[in-house]
Amino acid sequence: MDERVDGFAKQAGASLAEAGVMDARVPVAVRDLTKIYGSVTAVDHISFRLEPSTTVALLGGNGAGKTTTIAMLLGLVMPSFGEVRVFGADISRNRGEVAHRLNFQSPYVDLPARLTVRQNLTVYAGLYGLANAAERIAYIAEDLQIEPLLDRLTGKLSAGQKTRVGLAKALLNAPELLLLDEPTASLDPDTADWIRRKLKDYARAHGGTLLIASHNMTEVERLADRVILLHQGRIIEDETPKALITTFGRKSLEEVFLDVVRGRAKRDSDDTNGDQPPARKVS
Amino acid sequence: MSTARTARSGAEPIVLPPMGLSASLRRIGALVRRYIYLLRSSGVRLVELIYWPFLQMLTWGFLQKYLAGTTSPLAQAAGVLIGSILLWDILFRSNIGFATTFIEEMWSRNLGNLLTSPLRPYELVFALSVWSVIRLSVSMVPVATAAYLFFGFNLLDLGLPLVAFFAVLVLTSWSIGLISAGVILRYGLGAEELAWSLAFLLLPLCCVYYPVSVLPGWLQVVALALPPTHVFEGMRSILLHNTFDATELWWALSLNAVYLFVGYLTFSRFLASARVNGSLLQLGE
Numbered sequence: 055m056d057e058r059v060d061g062f063a064k065q066a067g068a069s070l071a072e073a074g075v076m077d078a079r080v081p082v083a084v085r086d087l088t089k090i091y092g093s094v095t096a097v098d099h100i101s102f103r104l105e106p107s108t109t110v111a112l113l114g115g116n117g118a119g120k121t122t123t124i125a126m127l128l129g130l131v132m133p134s135f136g137e138v139r140v141f142g143a144d145i146s147r148n149r150g151e152v153a154h155r156l157n158f159q160s161p162y163v164d165l166p167a168r169l170t171v172r173q174n175l176t177v178y179a180g181l182y183g184l185a186n187a188a189e190r191i192a193y194i195a196e197d198l199q200i201e202p203l204l205d206r207l208t209g210k211l212s213a214g215q216k217t218r219v220g221l222a223k224a225l226l227n228a229p230e231l232l233l234l235d236e237p238t239a240s241l242d243p244d245t246a247d248w249i250r251r252k253l254k255d256y257a258r259a260h261g262g263t264l265l266i267a268s269h270n271m272t273e274v275e276r277l278a279d280r281v282i283l284l285h286q287g288r289i290i291e292d293e294t295p296k297a298l299i300t301t302f303g304r305k306s307l308e309e310v311f312l313d314v315v316r317g318r319a320k321r322d323s324d325d326t327n328g329d330q331p332p333a334r335k336v337s
Numbered sequence: 338m339s340t341a342r343t344a345r346s347g348a349e350p351i352v353l354p355p356m357g358l359s360a361s362l363r364r365i366g367a368l369v370r371r372y373i374y375l376l377r378s379s380g381v382r383l384v385e386l387i388y389w390p391f392l393q394m395l396t397w398g399f400l401q402k403y404l405a406g407t408t409s410p411l412a413q414a415a416g417v418l419i420g421s422i423l424l425w426d427i428l429f430r431s432n433i434g435f436a437t438t439f440i441e442e443m444w445s446r447n448l449g450n451l452l453t454s455p456l457r458p459y460e461l462v463f464a465l466s467v468w469s470v471i472r473l474s475v476s477m478v479p480v481a482t483a484a485y486l487f488f489g490f491n492l493l494d495l496g497l498p499l500v501a502f503f504a505v506l507v508l509t510s511w512s513i514g515l516i517s518a519g520v521i522l523r524y525g526l527g528a529e530e531l532a533w534s535l536a537f538l539l540l541p542l543c544c545v546y547y548p549v550s551v552l553p554g555w556l557q558v559v560a561l562a563l564p565p566t567h568v569f570e571g572m573r574s575i576l577l578h579n580t581f582d583a584t585e586l587w588w589a590l591s592l593n594a595v596y597l598f599v600g601y602l603t604f605s606r607f608l609a610s611a612r613v614n615g616s617l618l619q620l621g622e
Contacts, residue, residue, distance in 0.1 A: 091615060125618055128453045132612040153455040154355040162618060163449035166375065166441075173374045180367025181454040183353040183360060186346065193347030207378075223450070228350050 078142035081106055081231045081263040082127060087136035089122050089287075096122040098287035099136070104231075109257050109264040111274040111295075113307070114284035115315040120267035121162070123284070124235050127265070128158055140231065154182055159224040160235035164216070167209025171200060171219050174208055175226065182227040194222045198252065214245040221249065228260055235267045250276050271308040281307070285314050355455050361463075364456050368464035369471070372438055376472070386476040390426045394480050397422040398488040417576050418546065419490045423481060424572060425545045428506040428565055429536050430476050434469035435514030436521075436532035443526055449617060458608055462601065465518075466511050473507070495575055501586045502568045508593040509564050510536070515600030519607030525616060544569050564589040564596065 082104040089097040097119040104110055112120045125131040127138055129149040137144065143151045165174040172191065179187035195201045198218050203211060208219060217237070224232060237253065238246035250273060257264050257277075268274055274281055275295050283291035283298065291298055291314075295307055302310040354360060376382055401418040442448045451461065484490045492499065517532040542556070543565040549557050560566045567589035575581050611617050 089615075096615075121618065122615070125615070130449060130452060130612065130617045131615050132609070150355070150455065150457055153453070154352055156453075158453055160449065162446070164446040165450065166371070166445040166447050168378045168445070169371065169374050173371070177367050177371040177374070178450070178454065180370065181364050181451075181456050182350075183355055183363060183455065185351040185353050189347030190350050191347070226350065227352055 079106060080104070080139070081141060082265065083139040084123075084127070085137050087123070087126060087138060088134050089119075089126060089131060090134040095287050097126070097133075100284075100287070100289045101136075102282055102289065102292060104263050104265060106230075106263055107257070107261040108279045109253075109266065109277050110280045110282060111278035112265065112267040112284060113269065113271075113274050113281050113311065115269060115311070117286075118269075118284040119287040120269075120284055121160075121235055122287075124158070124160070124233050124265065124267050127233060128156075154227060155229060156231040156233065157182075157224040157227055157229035158233040158235070159217075159220045159237060161239045162235065165208050165219060165223060167207065169208055170205050171208055171211075171222075172204040174219070175204075175222060178223050179226055184226065190226060191222075194225055198222050198225075214241050217241055217245070217249060221252065225256060229262060230260075231263045231265070232256070233265050233267075236270075237266060237268070238270060238273055246270075246273070253277060269311070271306065271311060275307050283310075283314060290314060360455075361457070361460055364460050365464045365467065368451075368456065368461065369467050372464070372468045373471075375441070376475075383475070386430075386472065387479050390430060390476055390480045391483060393422055393426065394419065394484050395487070398484060398490070402488065417573060419484055419488055420492070420495070420572050420576060421545050421569060423477070423484060423490075423492055424502060424506060424568060425540070426480070427473060427477060427503060428510050428539070431469045431473045431507045431510035432513050432517075432536040433533070434472035434476075435465050435511055436517045438465055438468055438472075439514070439518040440521060440526070440529050440532055443521065452617060458605065459601075462515065462604065465514065469510065469514065470507060495572065498571060498575060498581050498583075498586065501590070502572065505564045505568050505586065505589045505593055508590075508597060509539075512593070512596035512600035513539075515597075515604040519604035522604075522611045523607040523614075523616065539563060539565060542566070548573060562592065564592045 080103060082102075084103070085101045086099050087097055087101070088095070088099050096117075100119075100123065112123060114120050122131060126133050127140065127145065129138075129145045132146060138146065140149075141152045141155055143149070145152070165171075165178075169177070175191045175194070176187060179190060184190050191204075195204055198221060200215070200218050200222055203215055203219065208216070211219060221237070224234070234253070238249050241249065253264065253266075254277060256262060264277070266273065266277060278295055281291070281293060281295050281298055282289055283293075291301070293301060298310055299305065299307060302313055304310050304313065353363070376386075397418050404418070442451060452458075481492045484492065495502065513535050514532075517535050520531055521528050542560050543563050544552065544560055545565075549560050549566060549570060552560055567585040571581060571585055
């Protein structure tokens with residue numbers, strides 16, 4: 055780590071400590087998180103904090119930095135600068151302390167195709183240290199209606215079935231923090247709606263914190279208490295869905311989204327800043 | 338969710354403590370179980386495990402039989418060639434078992450799931466190592482038995498040193514496997530050929546079929562710096578002269594410790610590098 059980065063990290067750490075977010079009760083605290091790939095800044099100095107039992111959406115177009123942000127929260131990608139704390143632990147260094155308290159699902163990863171669904175879930179129940187693996191799998195299978203799939207090869211399932219199985223894996227340990235990257239990507243509206251209902255039920259029943267990366271407005275409006283709007287790697291809004299619609303003077307989140315990706319500004323600054331992207335809002 | 342349902346068994350997970358040795362062993366066991374499921378899922382894979390070493394053993398066994406009829410005293414020494422091929426296969430198959438099982442995680446796009454689970458990278462390495470030995474046993478026990486039945490060569494005739502030979506060869510195979518896995522992590526599946534070819538680099542250098550003295554002087558130094566060379570020299574010494582120098586094996590085991598350390602360091606560095614450049618997000622078929 056060069057001096058500049060080290061200094062930055064120390065500063066970020068100090069800021070996090072001052073803000074009291076190294077607290078193990080805070081699911082996620084992110085400060086000045088940045089990821090640079092060569093000449094491309096995928097995530098650009100973003101800071102946010104997730105409160106317990108909330109559902110937050112990371113909303114943005116393709117290349118906005120959603121997946122990279124989630125990957126940094128999971129420890130799959132190392133930040134170039136800044137810091138991620140998950141339940142108080144520095145995820146880059148001490149992921150092992152908290153990994154059993156989180157889980158995730160993404161269309162970018164699969165469960166092994168040549169194993170049956172039951173075998174896959176059994177393996178992951180072992181990895182997450184579940185003492186009641188068989189009972190838990192039976193319960194989740196019933197809840198997510200995948201019982202008839204349990205003894206089928208995972209690779210032979212349809213996209214919708216795979217998504218449900220992926221969700222079963224993500225819910226095995228009843229994670230306090232559930233990270234979902236495009237949870238309903240490429241699903242038909244009926245299956246997508248069903249998945250959203252299940253996620254809402256889960257959040258309500260377990261009081262878990264959900265972070266959902268999406269560019270599906272219906273999903274975000276239905277699930278999220280709060281929306282972090284990303285554009286070109288930066289947070290440009292951090293509001294409730296309703297407040298966001300009001301701020302932009304639009305009727306739906308979809309219209310807000312189009313405003314953002316097409317570089318149109320908020321209503322209150324329309325006249326003066328029409329061709330520029332909305333100003334970054336520092337949260 | 339209704340109260341009745343919440344009360345049902347399995348409604349809440351019982352999560353065991355994630356830290357400590359027993360937690361590590363549990364996770365390693367879970368991953369080894371995944372590999373057992375994988376092998377069980379395909380009869381073809383199981384047959385393939387035995388097929389190639391069996392063919393090799395047959396070829397070299399018949400060659401040995403043919404040479405035994407010639408006048409060369411070396412060729413007439415019982416079992417040297419067949420012993421060489423069986424020991425070489427221990428190294429090669431163990432390495433393939435380690436590296437291809439790792440590649441399998443990438444082919445199946447499962448690595449992201451594994452690396453975000455409580456599994457630690459060193460536990461992944463342990464699981465791959467344990468699995469490579471299980472896979473090797475499945476492969477080599479029937480072939481070694483066949484060598485005895487067809488050619489009267491009993492690998493166990495090597496006696497106690499066989500255990501040490503086995504250990505040295507398997508440890509070397511893990512070192513190579515770790516380096517291959519690291520490179521593939523960093524550079525993606527485009528580098529998977531390395532998993533198959535890196536072990537072959539050792540074939541001429543480790544003097545599998547000929548004594549070290551055949552090599553030019555400078556290459557002998559290289560050969561002796563490789564642990565398997567001492568195994569093949571030791572095997573020839575037992576079969577041809579009925580003598581065995583244990584010092585050589587201690588030397589080989591010490592070299593193994595160094596190579597394993599280098600292998601794990603390489604794997605860790607490449608894993609860290611893959612996290613930095615984001616390639617863990619793009620791994621897959």
